[in-house]
Amino acid sequence: MCPFDIHEGNLMPAKRKLTMRHIRQMLRLAGSGTSSREIAVILGIARSTVQDNLKRAAMAGLSWPLASDLTDDVLEAKLFVHPGVKQGQRLRQEPDxxxxxxxxxxxxxxxxxxxxxxxxxxxxxxxxxxxxxxxxxxxxxxxxxxxx
Known part of the structure; x- marks a missing residue:
């Protein structure tokens, strides 16, 4: 697979989905004192992505080591919820x-x-x-x- 998105003449790097494994590695490396820049190089992702996800983890009260019973689904829900919005509820009044x-x-x-x-x-x-x-x-x- 080509690491670049060459469709429609676009030579930007192809976007890859960040896995929960990456996030766990981020938290582990950050917990051992590794800088955001070094974590980005090790994982092959942008430094801003590392900083954003570490900030999300801090806001969710997560740090390394993670609880052993914390599944990927629960970790994702803690990191990527919309603050102030209850899941399954509309933000605006639906017309009748x-x-x-x-x-x-x-x-x-x-x-x-x-x-x-x-x-x-x-x-x-x-x-x-x-x-x-x-x-x-x-x-x-x-x-x-x-x-x-």
Whole structure:
């Protein structure tokens, strides 16, 4: 495999996924006093990647040696969670698409008008482009299930 992404004339190094093994090695090396620069050279990754992941580990309260029962999935969840956002919950209020579909069938009613009403009720709700995209996706799902 070529270490460079030569598709479309791009000669940038190909992006590789950072494995939990790399992160464990990072933590081990950092725990033994190795600098971020040296860790980057040893693992063949960018120094900024090392610094970012060590910072994530510190924020998660992780240091070497890791607990023996800490699986890769748990380690990943501790390092890569979005602070302040509970998993499985939406950040914005979802519009009630059922009544909106009925309203759209009325003459003179547009998505823009419905979105303006939605934003007056939910000022921190979806922007117009996301609102239209969500409606379009919902419509596509309905058509694939035989609805119109």
């Amino acid at each position: 698409w059922g009544p909106l579909s009925i309203e759209l069938k009325k003459p003179g009613v547009t998505l823009l008008i419905l979105w303006e009403e939605y934003r007056s009720i939910h000022p921190d709700g979806y922007g117009y482009s996301r609102y239209v995209a969500a409606k379009f996706m919902l419509r596509q799902q309905g058509m694939s299930q035989g609805f119109r």
